[in-house]
Each structure stands twice: as C-alpha cells, then as structure tokens.
Amino acid sequence: MNPIVHKTQQSQIRKDHPNFRPGDTVKINVRLKEGEGDKERIQPFEGVVMSRRGELLGESFTVRRVSFGIGVERIFPVHSPMISSIEIVQAGRVRRAKLNYLRKRKGKAARIKRAERPDAPKVEAAAAAK
Numbered sequence: 862m863n864p865i866v867h868k869t870q871q872s873q874i875r876k877d878h879p880n881f882r883p884g885d886t887v888k889i890n891v892r893l894k895e896g897e898g899d900k901e902r903i904q905p906f907e908g909v910v911m912s913r914r915g916e917l918l919g920e921s922f923t924v925r926r927v928s929f930g931i932g933v934e935r936i937f938p939v940h941s942p943m944i945s946s947i948e949i950v951q952a953g954r955v956r957r958a959k960l961n962y963l964r965k966r967k968g969k970a971a972r973i974k975r976a977e978r979p980d981a982p983k984v985e986a987a988a989a990a991k
Contacts, residue, residue: 862916864923866918867915870917870918871917873940874917874918874920875940876972877946877949877972878944878947879948879949879980880980881910881915881922881947881949881962882910882913882952882955883909883910883913883930883953883957883959883962884900884909884953884954884955884971884973884976885909885910885949885950885951885953885976886907886908886909886910886949886950886951887907887908887909887912887924887947887948887949887950887951888905888906888907888931888945888947888948888949889906889907889924889937889946889947889948889963890903890904890905890945890946890948890949890976891903891905891906891937891943891944891945891975892942892943892944892945894940899950903912903945906924906926906935907926907950908924908925908926908935909924909925909926909953909960910922910923910924910960910964911923911925911934911959911961911963912958912959912960912961913939913958915939915989916979918937918940918941920938920939921936921937921938921939922936922937922939923936923937924937924949925936925960925963927971932964934989937960947976951975951989952976952977952980953974953975953977954973954974954975954976954977955973955974956959976985
C-alpha cells in the first residue's frame with residue numbers, strides 16, 4: 862500500500878473498539894436516523910462474529926444472529942461512525958477464520974465453545990450483573 866495513503870488512513874482509525882475475533886458473541890450498538898428530522902436512536906444487534914476481512918479503513922466484519930427462526934447476517938465496517946460501541950458478550954473458541962458452516966446448522970449444532978482468553982469478559986460476572 863502507498864505509504865501516504867497508509868498514513869492518512871491510520872489517523873482515521875477508531876481505537877475505542879475491543880479486540881474481537883470470529884467466534885466471539887458481540888453486541889453492536891448501531892446509530893439509526895429516524896424519520897426526516899434529526900432524531901437518532903441506538904439499536905443493539907447481538908450475534909456471533911462469522912468473519913473479519915480487509916485492512917485499515919476498509920476492514921469489515923460479519924455478524925450472524927437467529928431472529929424468530931430466521932438467520933440474519935449484517936456486515937459492519939469496523940471504523941464506521943454509525944457504530945456507537947462494540948461489546949464482547951462471550952469469547953468463542955473456533956479453529957477457522959470464516960465460520961460459514963454455521964449457516965447450515967440449527968439449534969445445539971450451531972453452538973460455539975467458550976474461550977478462556979485473558980482479554981475475554983467473564984460470563985459469570987455478566988450473569989451476576991443482570
């Protein structure tokens with residue numbers, strides 16, 4: 862990549878997101894514009910990170926959740942201003958970078974093992990807070 866473009870993009874990268882990987886369950890708070898006015902609200906989207914791709918400002922990730930029995934996937938740019946925040950709900954342990962096989966699985970077959978990473982949030986602490 863051109864060093865000038867690289868340096869320009871480095872200044873625009875968001876550093877407030879946690880490090881997350883494919884297999885992690887994340888909660889993304891998305892900013893939505895409502896109506897014609899200046900109304901804005903935040904809508905959470907919680908699901909499993911299926912993949913990450915790209916680099917610098919072109920980096921994006923795919924999140925999948927099952928809503929009313931139908932699989933819904935959304936692709937988010939990592940450094941987008943429409944993302945208010947990203948929160949790791951549960952760290953997952955997977956052995957591949959792209960989890961496309963989850964599309965064919967339902968119910969218990971689509972589960973992902975929990976990871977024991979030092980940067981991962983503790984599920985017991987999150988359950989006690991609720």
